[in-house]
Amino acid sequence: MSARLNSAQPYVIGLFRIVLGLLFAVHGAASLFGVLGGAAGTGGTIAAGTWPGWYAAVIQLAAGALVLLGLGTRGAALIASGSMAYAYFDVHQQAALWPIQNGGELSALFCWTFFLLVFTGSGAFGLDRLFGRTAADGERAAEQAPATA
DSSP states (O other), X not given: OHHHHHHHHHHXXXXXXXXXHHHHXXXXXXXXXXXXXXXXXXXXXXXXXXTTHHHHHHHHHHHHHHHHHTSSHHHHHHHHHHHHHHIIIIIITTTOSSHHHHTOHHHHHHHXXXXXXXXXXXXTTOHHHHHHHHHHHHXXXXXXXXXXX
């Protein structure tokens, strides 16, 4: 049973990454463009350049899209995780210590799930795997090529 679960791991991580990236990108798009309820559910958008909301929304859209595609997953996930840590500690924790009290559950969950992707990588279905294979194949070919003096 364990071997079957282990063999499915890259596919489950890939699906997890896709859903996580989609949710994060949609959150950013809602804040930037007013789609799907808009900024803070008002149907509006965040004014360009507004600190920190507009910058957070840009990170959400860009990092979410990259994670969704599985392109630069580890770097995008690290930036997304850091932005959510900032959101939790700077915005939510001022109200109360615990996430359940300060409304920071979503920020905490996004922070830790993106942090997990930093270490797991993109899993299956990601563009990282295509480029990773190409680079690895090139390295293997270089190692196997006869040395010339």
